[in-house]
Amino acid sequence: MNDASAPQKSLVRFLILPALGLLAAAILADVLGRAAGWGALGRGPSDSSRVALTFDDGPSPRTLELLAILERRDARATFFVTAPACAAHPELLQKLLDSPHQIEAHGRWHRHALLLTPWQEWAQIVWHPRGAQAGALLYRPPYGGHSPLTRLLARLAERQIALWDVESRDWTDADAPALAQQTLARIRPGSVVLLHDGPAVTPELLGLLLDGLKERGLQAVTLAELPMRRIGLRQGLKRIWASYGG
Template structure:
């Protein structure tokens, strides 16, 4: 009988260990999934505080934002924005500003805002070290300063990726990280009407809307979207104006 009790005890203990081991694996898998989600969904602010919209907006204000320029399409977008008395924020790549310095200066001359979108927009951005992220941000800032004699406190990481390296770089340089609440997917969706419907379906006052000034497709969407906003009583302003960030000091 004592041997039976001992064997039963060991059997129960082994069962508990296995249960705990499976539970631990499940917890680790869940944590890994949530961390990956946090890295690729900037709206969560998982690694670093992020502005994604103006909450509880009492006015029908929106911030249109455009990534990855300037490009020749930026000029077409500026013309449309001017036509509808709208302002926007352009998150510019340093290499593109070097390529199109006049367009970069024209953005500011037309009353728009420029944010930092790194120097090279590396496809490996999510794997860069903290020092490499810092270098990308600082080099983009240097190009902007050379082109326009101005600075920006706004930063949008490429692809909306955040991780511990990005968080440490942000803590060191102290930019304001700007995400979005309404994503057009204009670099993925080819049907212009579908892009328009996607943005309109989710539209709310206080939204920060993500477009790209890199294709005729987006220009064509804006030809329909901007008059729609005007008819619905929305006003497009810079990110600074939407979020009242003018007094931010780096």
């Protein structure tokens, strides 16, 4: 009886242990890469009067409205665009490239890193709307998601991972005043705020955020102007607490 069950137990160990190892690696990559963000670029100096507003997922039919609001308020922002959106709206991509705003990459697909094969994730990270021109190029992973390979591939592609510390939650059903109130309550000097280029609520929310920032003497700038700083141990621990404990 024992002899017959031994091969079965060996087979179970052969199949389950690697699967558990892969699962543990995926969880660790998410905690260290997205939640803690150690080694990625995060918020800027806390002793400045600058805040960075960033927009993911564009360009979209709302891009021109967002650009108009930013221009009226003499504010600058950073747009993380995707390859499908750029292909669908090439004229809007050109508007962004011709604007005073910073244009960076959000990937070839809006898909979590764990749902990409290694060669797909390489293609995801190496793509950039400005091509391979000189200068530091930023990559913001969709959902901030990391696989065990994300940081290594980003390093090989000479890309810097750019995260955020305040989320506007403009993808929810809440109205603009409620979103603005809760977002402004979390913003501090040096904050990097995540918004999206697409939701119907975002233009109104943007206007309210810019009003609130002005009242507090804060200026909306690009990530390059902020500038971003690498997330260290202390800030990473705070990010984990905010994600899972706060």
